Amino acid sequence: MLPLTNPLTRSRLGRRLGWPGLVGLGLWALCLALFFTLVQPVRLSLEDMRIRADSLQGRVHRANQALQSKDQSPEAQLAEFYRIFPSEQAATDVIGRIETIAQRHGLNLDQGEYKVAPDKQGKLTRLRMMLPLRGSYAQIRAFLAELGRELPIVAPEQLQFERQQVGDALLDAKLQLVLFLGQAS
Numbered sequence: 001m002l003p004l005t006n007p008l009t010r011s012r013l014g015r016r017l018g019w020p021g022l023v024g025l026g027l028w029a030l031c032l033a034l035f036f037t038l039v040q041p042v043r044l045s046l047e048d049m050r051i052r053a054d055s056l057q058g059r060v061h062r063a064n065q066a067l068q069s070k071d072q073s074p075e076a077q078l079a080e081f082y083r084i085f086p087s088e089q090a091a092t093d094v095i096g097r098i099e100t101i102a103q104r105h106g107l108n109l110d111q112g113e114y115k116v117a118p119d120k121q122g123k124l125t126r127l128r129m130m131l132p133l134r135g136s137y138a139q140i141r142a143f144l145a146e147l148g149r150e151l152p153i154v155a156p157e158q159l160q161f162e163r164q165q166v167g168d169a170l171l172d173a174k175l176q177l178v179l180f181l182g183q184a185s
Contacts, residue, residue, distance in 0.1 A: 052097070053150055059084055060152065082123050085153055085182040091127055094179055097151060098129075105143040107135045118183060127179040128157070134172055137161075144175075153180050 017025065063084045072080070086094060099109045113130040133140055140159075147154060158176040 049100075049150075056151075082182055085124060085180050088125055088181045088183065091179065091181055094151065094154070095129075098147065098154065098177070101146050101150060102133070102143055105135070105139045105146070107133050107139055107143055109133070123183050125181045125183050127181060129177045129179065131175045131177065132172070133175055134170055136169055137171060140171065140173055140175075147177075154178070155180070 063080050102109050109131055111132065115128045117126045117128065118124075119126060133143075135143075144156060144159075147156075155178045156175065157178050158174075160174045162172045162174075164172065
């Protein structure tokens with residue numbers, strides 16, 4: 001194949017293809033560029049999220065089976081239950097997943113207040129998060145629905161809405177979440 005840097009070669013190619021062929025070739029190149037810059041990274045991100053969700057669902061399923069098993073002692077069932085929860089060191093990963101879910105719904109989590117409290121009776125640590133959100137009611141509702149599906153270890157504790165003016169489409173919300181983490185043994 002001849003290089004297309006030669007003007008004579010380009011003009012012959014242009015005459016052979018005609019303007020519809022050149023437009024088609026340009027559109028094909030544009031589609032290829034869009035695929036590798038937009039579609040491929042999103043596809044890889046989606047696959048990564050599916051793997052994480054499958055991992056979490058597998059952990060919950062195994063713990064559920066162990067809890068329903070009559071062969072185990074209550075102590076072993078309780079230990080299996082506590083294995084569902086990620087370790088305290090994984091808190092930043094879970095917070096990152098919360099932020100990713102929020103961004104998917106057009107919400108930004110630029111700041112937040114965090115408070116850690118160990119459970120007095122059990123072996124869990126509560127990470128209480130106060131997150132300010134700004135978006136439509138539908139965005140916030142969709143965010144909470146997906147959050148409950150993807151991260152069952154995160155519990156919404158309080159949600160407060162405020163509208164600056166009656167006609168505003170966007171709401172200011174204060175969301176308080178509790179993330180349950182397994183304590184380091």
